[in-house]
Amino acid sequence: LLIAMKFFVKPVESFTSLLTGWSPGSGISPVRGFLYNIKEIAVLFETFLDKSEQITSGINELKKKENEMQGMRNYLKSIIDSMPSIIISTDRNGLIIEWNAAASRFTGIPAEKAIGGDLFKTFPDLEAVEWNYNETMKSGRAYEMKKGFSRSGLVTDMNISIFPLSAESNEGVVIRLDDITLFEKAESSL
Helix, strand or coil: HHHHHHHHHHHHHHHHHHHCCCCCCCCCCCHHHHHCCCHHHHHHHHHHHHHHHHHHHHHHHHHHHHHHHHHHHHHHHHHHHHHCCCEEECCCCCCCEEHHHHHHHHHHHHHHHHHCCCCCHHHHHHHHHHHHHEEEEEEHEEEEEEEEECCCCEEEEEEEEEEEECCCEEEEEEEEEEEEEHHHHHHHHH
């Protein structure tokens, strides 16, 4: 029993205590002395060190990719926000997932308040195109129409495009509204 304690239990306890506070990237000081002279413990420790380095490397690579993806998201959001068109996208449940700066300017609702909200409750003027929206959601067919929106006594003519959003993990609808008021006035005066 004394031999088992000295050559098996104590080395395993020592090895376990080394690993107790370990977390990926924290590193472990090398084991030397009597504990390292036991071949099985030394092999176990070396294998653990190798695997911990692989885990740390993998975590660092994931963080790098995550930062790259966030940079790409920010870049795409900047593009969408710089567009003069109102761009709104919803998920399959009709909840807003994208609301660009033009939508905020037109409605007075900031993106932070609009995202996650029901499309037709957040932007009630779009109830006039709800049938087209629902058809796009069901059939995947795109629609385009014109509609006037009244704001502070002024009518803004809009060209409305509704088209399906289909990606690997997202299904929904994208709505684009373009102000065609000046074009409509010029056409009617001609």
